[in-house]
Amino acid sequence: EYPVVVAIDGPAGSGKSSVSKEVARRLGWGFLDTGAAYRALAWHASASGVDTDDAASVVSCLDSFDYRIGTDPHGYAVHVGDTDVTEAIREPGISAVVSAVARVPEVRTHLIEVFRAIMAAEERPGIVVEGRDITTVVAPDAPVRILLTASEAVRMARRSAELVGHSAAATGAQLRARDAADSKVVDFMNAAEGVTTVDSTDLDFDATVEAVLAVIRDAQ
C-alpha cells in the first residue's frame, strides 16, 4: 500500500510551503518540504567550512549529511545530526548559497533517493511533497500534480512580509536571482503535461488551500 502522493511545485514566494503544510494538516496526511533538505545541506556544508561554490567539496559533505525531519507534533522541524536547524536554514545567508548546492547533479541524485524513501515510509494515507521538480522528476507518476504560481509582484510582497527586518528591495533581488539560478536546473515556471496550475495571485491563503484541496478531490 503506497500513500497517495500530492506533488506541488512552484517558484520562491508562491506560498507553496505554507499552503502545502495546511493542506496536509487538514487531510491528516504527511508533509515533505524538499527545499528544506537542500537548505539543510547548504547549512551543513557551510558549517563544515566548505566552499559552497565548489561542487566537489559539496559532494564530499554528502556522506556526513545526517538529515532528519522532526518528530515534533507538527513534524516540520529539520535537524542535521543533533542540531535543530529549522530557523537557521531560513536565514538569507543560506538562501544566497542554496542554489549553488542544489545544482550539483550528485546532490540531486542523493536527495531524490532520500525523498523517495520518506514517501515510501509514510504511514498515513497520503503525503504532500513540495519543491521545484516533484511533478516532473521526484514523483512524475503522482496521482495529483500541481504547479502553484503567483505573479512576481505578489510573490515578492509575500516574501518581504515573512522576512521582517530585511529590506524589500534586497529580498526581491535575492528572490529573483534565486529563481533565475534554479530555473536553469529545473523548469518550475511552466506546468508539465498533466500538471494542474493553481494561480494564487488573486487568492488569499484560505482560498489557495481550498483550491488545492479541490484539485485533490477531483483527482479521486
Ligand code: C5P
Ligand atoms: O523551497 P525553497 O525556496 O525553500 O527551496 C530552497 C532551494 O532549494 C531552491 O532555491 C532550490 O535551489 C532548491 N530546491 C531544488 N529542488 C527542489 C526544492 C528546492 O533544487 N525540489
